[in-house]
Amino acid sequence: MAGSVNKVIIVGNLGREPEVRTFSNGGKVCNLRIATSESWRDRNTGDRKERTEWHSVAIFSEGLAKIAEQYLRKGSKVYIEGQLETRKWQDQSGQDRYTTEVVLRPYRGEITLLDPRRDDGNGPRDGGSQQGGGYSGPSGYSDERNQRPDFDDEIPF
Amino acid sequence: MAGSVNKVIIVGNLGREPEVRTFSNGGKVCNLRIATSESWRDRNTGDRKERTEWHSVAIFSEGLAKIAEQYLRKGSKVYIEGQLETRKWQDQSGQDRYTTEVVLRPYRGEITLLDPRRDDGNGPRDGGSQQGGGYSGPSGYSDERNQRPDFDDEIPF
Amino acid sequence: MAGSVNKVIIVGNLGREPEVRTFSNGGKVCNLRIATSESWRDRNTGDRKERTEWHSVAIFSEGLAKIAEQYLRKGSKVYIEGQLETRKWQDQSGQDRYTTEVVLRPYRGEITLLDPRRDDGNGPRDGGSQQGGGYSGPSGYSDERNQRPDFDDEIPF
Amino acid sequence: MAGSVNKVIIVGNLGREPEVRTFSNGGKVCNLRIATSESWRDRNTGDRKERTEWHSVAIFSEGLAKIAEQYLRKGSKVYIEGQLETRKWQDQSGQDRYTTEVVLRPYRGEITLLDPRRDDGNGPRDGGSQQGGGYSGPSGYSDERNQRPDFDDEIPF
DNA sequence: TTTT
DNA sequence: TTTT
Numbered sequence: 001m002a003g004s005v006n007k008v009i010i011v012g013n014l015g016r017e018p019e020v021r022t023f024s025n026g027g028k029v030c031n032l033r034i035a036t037s038e039s040w041r042d043r044n045t046g047d048r049k050e051r052t053e054w055h056s057v058a059i060f061s062e063g064l065a066k067i068a069e070q071y072l073r074k075g076s077k078v079y080i081e082g083q084l085e086t087r088k089w090q091d092q093s094g095q096d097r098y099t100t101e102v103v104l105r106p107y108r109g110e111i112t113l114l115d116p117r118r119d120d121g122n123g124p125r126d127g128g129s130q131q132g133g134g135y136s137g138p139s140g141y142s143d144e145r146n147q148r149p150d151f152d153d154e155i156p157f
Numbered sequence: 158m159a160g161s162v163n164k165v166i167i168v169g170n171l172g173r174e175p176e177v178r179t180f181s182n183g184g185k186v187c188n189l190r191i192a193t194s195e196s197w198r199d200r201n202t203g204d205r206k207e208r209t210e211w212h213s214v215a216i217f218s219e220g221l222a223k224i225a226e227q228y229l230r231k232g233s234k235v236y237i238e239g240q241l242e243t244r245k246w247q248d249q250s251g252q253d254r255y256t257t258e259v260v261l262r263p264y265r266g267e268i269t270l271l272d273p274r275r276d277d278g279n280g281p282r283d284g285g286s287q288q289g290g291g292y293s294g295p296s297g298y299s300d301e302r303n304q305r306p307d308f309d310d311e312i313p314f
Numbered sequence: 315m316a317g318s319v320n321k322v323i324i325v326g327n328l329g330r331e332p333e334v335r336t337f338s339n340g341g342k343v344c345n346l347r348i349a350t351s352e353s354w355r356d357r358n359t360g361d362r363k364e365r366t367e368w369h370s371v372a373i374f375s376e377g378l379a380k381i382a383e384q385y386l387r388k389g390s391k392v393y394i395e396g397q398l399e400t401r402k403w404q405d406q407s408g409q410d411r412y413t414t415e416v417v418l419r420p421y422r423g424e425i426t427l428l429d430p431r432r433d434d435g436n437g438p439r440d441g442g443s444q445q446g447g448g449y450s451g452p453s454g455y456s457d458e459r460n461q462r463p464d465f466d467d468e469i470p471f
Numbered sequence: 472m473a474g475s476v477n478k479v480i481i482v483g484n485l486g487r488e489p490e491v492r493t494f495s496n497g498g499k500v501c502n503l504r505i506a507t508s509e510s511w512r513d514r515n516t517g518d519r520k521e522r523t524e525w526h527s528v529a530i531f532s533e534g535l536a537k538i539a540e541q542y543l544r545k546g547s548k549v550y551i552e553g554q555l556e557t558r559k560w561q562d563q564s565g566q567d568r569y570t571t572e573v574v575l576r577p578y579r580g581e582i583t584l585l586d587p588r589r590d591d592g593n594g595p596r597d598g599g600s601q602q603g604g605g606y607s608g609p610s611g612y613s614d615e616r617n618q619r620p621d622f623d624d625e626i627p628f
Numbered sequence: 629t630t631t632t
Numbered sequence: 633t634t635t636t
Contacts, residue, residue, distance in 0.1 A: 003168065003234065003271075004167075004168050004169045004170075004192070004193035004194055004195075005166060005167060005168035005169075005193065005236075006167060006169070006193040006195070006210055006212075007165070007166040007167075008164070008165050008166075008241065009162060009164040009165075009166070010161075010162060010163060010164075010241075011160065011161050011162035012161045012162070012163070013161075035161070036161035036162065036163040037161055038161075038163070038240075053163055053240075053241065053242060053243065054243070055163075055241060077160065079162075083195075083210075084165065084167075084210065084212060084241075084259075085210060086210065086211065086257070097254075098256075099255075100243070100257035102241075
């Protein structure tokens with residue numbers, strides 16, 4: 001449809017290890033189960049309440065699936081951006097059923113790891129990088145950044 | 158959970174009229190059915206493909222439900238911001254079923270109408286107020302805007 | 315930095331025509347000026363107040379720049395997704411100055427037109443394709459949608 | 472303006488301690504300086520490049536300012552949702568200058584702490600809370616969650 | 629400079 | 633069931 005947007009942003013923790021499945025055509029999907037939660041105080045009793053929401057995530061982007069598989073673990077905190085998709089399937093009795101997932105397709109999705117870098121003896125990888133010059137010129141614009149982030153050959157975070 | 162975010166942003170069109178239901182306790186919910194769609198070109202055949210996604214929206218915020226009921230119609234284009242919630246219910250045979258919706262709760266959701274103002278002969282509804290000075294002072298900050306947007310006693314868009 | 319997100323989402327109207335500039339190296343930028351506004355009721359006087367915010371947008375993605383140039387006009391309503399960037403420049407007196415813009419770089423930005431299709435006598439431009447079956451299979455997943463949206467050879471909205 | 476959205480989402484780290492200032496009228500603002508960064512590989516040299524972007528954040532929401540002051544420190548990782556605002560001021564020579572900030576006003580902004588809970592001897596704070604029943608009833612909806620999150624009397628994360 |  |  002002209003002019004539509006379908007976007008989900010989740011920051012939460014994995015409830016279990018990522019699961020990767022390969023299809024007969026060579027394609028892959030990586031499934032995540034992510035928890036978010038909100039808390040509030042009950043209007044009547046004054047008790048503190050909390051509810052956890054569980055999100056099903058399906059990553060079809062090959063680069064992002066590889067990252068998810070390699071770097072995410074049960075308990076990892078992650079930022080996920082994808083789109084809502086509901087798919088129809090049939091249960092054993094032949095009845096229509098629907099499942100809604102947060103889906104990351106190529107070019108339409110993002111993953112950002114939010115776990116602190118466990119510093120395992122190797123030096124700091126995330127020093128205090130600074131604003132960085134070289135970002136001007138006559139037009140006031142530089143084009144050095146107009147490139148595809150490489151997802152595939154390195155750790156992009 | 159500490160540090161989680163659960164956010165959905167949808168821009169799409171209503172597939173039918175908003176539906177409002179009142180609960181026995183006086184509460185209300187306004188349900189919307191919103192379509193988004195994406196298109197792509199098939200990698201093999203080169204054909205143009207399109208898929209429409211249907212989103213179920215449930216508005217529990219009283220102010221926003223009123224706005225939805227009053228201003229949204231079948232076909233309306235709208236920006237919706239809410240959170241993902243999956244609720245469990247039992248079908249006739251007693252089996253567990255799950256439904257995922259985009260939910261707008263008080264203080265956690267937003268609606269913005271995107272239909273052009275149809276000027277149907279009635280004059281302008283809002284003077285052409287402009288950028289408005291008075292936005293400085295010693296600190297460089299003014300506090301005049303730090304107020305709750307009124308959703309309830311007027312049309313907020 | 316590990317694990318960061320820099321995202322701006324704007325829905326507003328163009329205050330003037332898009333401006334395209336070409337750099338000596340062949341690169342292009344398309345600049346937009348977009349207004350958003352919010353209104354509130356003054357806490358003391360009860361008067362209705364409104365403030366318009368003007369956003370400077372710079373599109374470096376070639377495909378998106380082409381779309382912006384071709385389809386956006388003064389007054390157009392548009393959804394923009396980009397990232398915040400502040401660049402430094404020198405004014406005539408040699409003093410450092412800073413300008414903050416919403417920047418759309420390749421693979422990191424989105425444009426969605428929100429103007430209603432003005433049907434100006436020319437027939438429909440796109441058949442009424444519908445939900446489209448073929449979206450299941452043993453895995454419950456189909457891969458037909460895992461493709462790059464084509465921005466370059468057609469109108470993507 | 473009818474139908475506009477002005478939203479910024481930042482996940483990054485504080486470059487310095489939060490700064491709180493009080494105005495003569497009793498109002499407060501909490502200012503943050505947050506870094507995000509992106510990296511890419513240079514198209515020509517193949518070198519890994521990185522650029523850090525610094526964001527100025529101004530929190531006018533009293534509840535959120537209190538949280539920021541109390542829980543954020545230099546180095547803290549945080550999710551911030553606010554709106555873009557550009558304000559005009561005069562420099563010493565009387566020239567107009569503009570500063571663009573990410574602003575959190577009451578009811579229009581969000582903060583989520585992303586630092587892992589330093590477990591200082593007290594037991595686990597974030598046990599595996601579960602989906603939680605009690606979320607159904609005839610309508611399939613419960614209203615227990617339709618309440619204002621309390622920001623003011625407790626730690627909301 | 630837009631929109632309501 | 634919407635929109636293009």
